[in-house]
Amino acid sequence: MTEHQIEIAFKEYNTLTELNETDHDLCLEAVKAMEGSHSPYSKFRVGAALRLQSGKIIYGSNQENVAYPSGLCAERVALFYWGANHSDDPIEAMAVTASTDEFEILQPVTSCGSCLQVLAEYEKKQNKPIEIILFCNNGPVWVMNGVDSFLPFLFFEKRLNVEVKG
Structure with missing residues (x-):
């Protein structure tokens, strides 16, 4: 038997004001994205903002549906x-934040596995x-450089598709 250990590295800042201006502004855009949240059942609003190479910002917010699990997370809304x-x-x-009137959120909320797999794709x-x-x-x-920080064993089978085309 061989035992392996996986470590991840990420940066932690105390507040948004410690970020560089570009990342700080992207976080403020994620807060704006939460305004589009449709979360009448969980009352848990999530906003995501993507900054593209061109500088364009893409928004996403969680969209719930009474026919659970027909809704979609903010990250996948933006990514798709x-x-x-x-x-x-x-x-x-990508900046992601969450808010609720039900309790105080004391630490960042991480993306679900489905969102991380889409991000990996x-x-x-x-x-x-x-x-x-x-x-x-x-x-x-929390600032991570890539999805590997969350999912070190991503699902990819190279033989399924040798080359992904844009």
Whole structure:
């Protein structure tokens, strides 16, 4: 038997004000994206903002449906919109935040496995990692360089598709 250990590295900032201006502004765009959240059942609003190489910002918010699990997470809303409309303009960074009136969120909320797998697909498609910024109101900010920080054992089978075309 061989035992392996996996470590991840990420940056943690105390507040948004410690980020560089570009990342700080992207986080503010993620807060704006939450305004489009349709979350009458969970009352848990999530906003995502993608910054593209061109500087364009893509927004996503969680969209719930009474016929659970027909809804979609904010990250996938933004990522699928990018894939359908802007896939020739690489994603540089994604900021994600969440809010609820039910309780205080004290640390960043991480993306679900489905969102991370979609993020991995698009990192592979554009052949470069996407900076991921997770934050909460009045709390820490976590910055990761790519989806490998979350899913070290991503599902990819190279024989399924030798080359992903844009």
